[in-house]
Amino acid sequence: MSFISSLADRDRVFDFLVPATSPVDVRHGPILYLEDVTVTFDGFKAIDDLNLTIDDGELRCIIGPNGAGKTTMMDIITGKTRPDSGSVWFGSRHNLLAMSEPEIASLGIGRKFQKPTVFEALTVFENLELAMAADKRILPTLTARMSGEIRDRIEEVLDTIGLVELRDGPAGILSHGQKQWLEIGMLLMQRPRLLLVDEPVAGMTEQEMERTAELLTGLAGKGKQSVVVVEHDMGFVRSIARQVTVLHQGSVLAEGSMDQVSQDPKVVEVYLGADPDEEAA
């Protein structure tokens, strides 16, 4: 069985070697497409009939109060949670519901967790090395050697996330903000088409937040990555967002630019009638 599936894997080997020519079919516009998705935990509907479309190269912010279903939505896209009903497509070719977590990751969907998880026992450099797009089967991994090209790529990302000096230190000693960046850097090593970022600035200082905003806006763009950011911090969202989606009780409450959304009466009501800016900050 594993032999057959490894045969089926071969087309993706191609994908790893030449990441620029992704097999993800985005000719019809959206890179991610969720339709009528519903998830129930013990009778509680975490996601209720959710519809969401992300365009190629877009930077989308998703906001919503606690329990709105933001994290569960990420779980569904990355294959951690299976919905009760609905469909999830990546481009117009890949049905994500039929794939396992590593398969989805290999397709080019990278996820940054709410709580930063890096491999604390490994160095910053090694963290990036493991994250790199490569043949991730066993024997190639066992015999993998460090080439100059790979080294350059890692140095490049180290530079982007500003951790060049700490490259040989263990990831465990990084500050909270530095771990967040390292994690984003690891996502970048995967050359993802879609980045899912869960609360990137939670617990960050003002300066760290600014740097993160720069980092994220620099990443998104046509032909580069699409980025989905889930965030509570309205100030941060306002500083990066072009398009905002408001989730409430597992479905979309409003969608549009930050200004449009913050004037939507339904949104105002959900945030207890207060100025969303103040309330969520």
Added chain:
Amino acid sequence: MRMIRSFVPGLLLLFLLVGFVPVAQAQDDPGQALLESLATESYAEKGEAIEAIITSGDERSRRWLEELLDGKLQRHKDSGRFVIVVENRGRSWPVIDALSFDDAGEMSRRDLDRIGINNALRGQLQSALAVLDLYVQDVGERRAAARELLGSVDATLVEPLREVIADEDDAEVRRLLEQGLAIHRLSEGDIDAIAELEGSLNSRVRAALNSAARSDDPLIADAASAALDDIEQKRRLNSGLETLYFGLSLGSVLVLAAIGLAITFGVMGVINMAHGELIMLGAYTTWAMQQLLPGQPGVALVLSIPAGFLVAALAGIAIERGVIQFLKGRPLETLLATFGVSLILQQLVRTVISPQNRTVVSPDWMSGSLMINEGLSLTLNRLFVLGFALVVFAGLMLVMRRTRLGLEVRAVTQNRAMARAMGIRATRVDILTFALGSGVAGLAGVALSQLTNVGPNLGQNYIIDSFMVVVFGGVGNLWGTLVAGLSLGVINQVLEPWAGAVLAKIIVLVFIILFIQKRPRGLFPQKGRAAEG
């Protein structure tokens, strides 16, 4: 007959009240008259005398008839005193008084007259002895006697039995005697007798039907086979019930052993490999109690319940404070450290008490068995343990659901930081929970001491099983532990007849290993995001 039975003791009492001295008693004892009538030459008269003894209801009649049959009931030529010869070797024989059964010294063989009997009388005596027990006061003994008669009823007994049946007021005794008569009738070719034997599970009834099924008369043979099939079916049902009972019994042991673990491992997430040794401590507490209260096994057992709980709970607290608290959040290290503790406890018992097994006595009210029908009896100690397991389970459920401690435990396990913020002293809750789980292990030990030998390895035999039960049932779910324990017990017992005990155990282990791999969270998993951890 019934009147006589109650009349004789009353009469004796009357004698005592009036103040008769024993010497006088010898002449006025009605027994003397009964025996006198035996001392006649005529065998016909002797027959009547035997009949009179039987119907007298005198408690001594059985002994008299037995000694008469043995030729040891003899009469002193000069005094006319009746004696029983204890040993008839040499010239003078040691004898006892036939009325009081008191030692009467020795008598010369020449002074004694044997009361002779012939073959006809011998036959009469034998059946009389069989019937005699049907006259005793105790219903249980009468039933046993009637059961004993099944298959050995012959022509001579038919008449006396009819009389007994007419006078008997216990339905069970009557039914058994009727069956005994029916077997006799069947052997004489009476086809109607089969109807009376239908559905009986007694092995002698089955033997009688079996021989009837081989009868030359096709009618009888067919009817007997039909009745046998019927019985066979009932027997299968019975053995099914018996397997179920043994399974539930084994299951209740597993539940008892695992339920404490379900608290410490399931609720607190602490792996305590010394759990088995806490069970062992409970069992040894029972043993120690019985040493302290010799001759009072029942009292000792009852006292062991709180004592066993206390001892194991204290040991648990020591383990929690001494080892586990330093290893919070490191489950694999906890596993290793508590395993070390288990080795130390085992060796401690070996060194301090003994490496040998110790026997714990079962009190009277726990030995014996409860008879459901002739094919099915439930041993009482297992029944008690089953009930005890259910009581302990219910008690734990109450503690966890209805008390402040239970609430705090659930709060601490779900969100430790938040619970502390709300003023719950998490450390205290840890200690109490662990003490509770350990104490329950002690209770399991008290119960186990009634079923198996108490030795240093007692706990070791249960630790893997206990973990299997908890994991199979779903960690953190007490109901799951109950269902898992009972069902694993039953599965084990069902497999045992055709696989053998060891293979059955292996099959169950393999089954659980496969099951966990199919459903890693057990039978009753905790759902939701929190459980995904």
Added chain:
Amino acid sequence: MWLLQPFNERATRLFLGVLLACLALVTVLHLAVPAGHPLYVSAYTVTLLGKYLSYALLAVAVDLVWGYLGILSLGHGAFFALGGYAMGMYLMRQIGDRGTYGNPILPDFMVFLNWDSLPWYWLGFDMPWFAFLMVMLAPGALALVFGFLAFRSRVTGVYLSIITQAMTFALMLAFFRNEMGFGGNNGLTDFRELLGFDLRTDATRLGLFVATGLALALGYVLCRAIVTSKLGRVSVACRDAEARTRFLGYRVERFQLFVFVVSAMLAGVAGALYVPQVGIINPSEFSPIFSIEIVLWVALGGRGTLYGAVIGALLVNYAKTVFTGAMPDAWLFALGGMFVLVTVFLPKGVAGLLSYRLKRKAQQSDDSSTPQEATS
């Protein structure tokens, strides 16, 4: 070549140097020093040391999965025993017609059980190459099937530990049965010769000792090569943040399976080297206590270092020999006490103590780089 990678490390070269020096020293002291001289190493001691070395290889195998993959196997004794049984079966067939019953094909215990032919799974064990292959394949196959089922359903942590323990327990019960055809309680014993060498001569014993030492060296280099490769780093990643590794696109369960099977095979080799030296293999090697004791060796030596496992195995087994000789009752107290003390006070083991000294010298005060802190 990735297998030669470890030779670049100073620590590995040091370890191999010390090991080989010890092998040479014992050989010289056994052969060149006259018996009775205080420095003479008797054949008994040589065999005892050989036994320790096979335990050390077993400990290295356990450390590979526990230290680097984060899987605490409480069933590695089963792989060790399976390797041992494979070797034992070969040695039984070598006895030929010199057994008590003189049957040229059937081992004594089968004749005793009135069996008239060899069970199918005994076929081929008269050929050394087949038997030596089975030494690795039998434990490997068990690890493959067991690991495939377990890792596929993501059974990890304590659950995995408990079911590995159940696995070895079930195997122990099975091997105790005479019907299994492995000699029941008595196991396999009365071996005569291995590849034509009489097992009772001192020369063969010395040879086995040296072979075990070399196997340990090879196994160590193999494990070191694995843990220093990228695969080793992926293993550590699986250990510390399994979900993260999965999201990076690694099939965690396959990596776990690979390392688990390699480790099981190493354990099998250790078992195979152990059996001819102690002269018997019986179901007690499957007992859960033995498996958990192996884990103690690793914990005491320091997990996640490999050389720590070797140190731990040698120390604990030497202590066991001393204790069980001098005061047998105290051994379980000592063993139990070690479990508690090591886990509570010495979580990084002896190796942790050593590297702490070294680090202090190097003025690096970074605790979290060592694996113990990050996980468990």
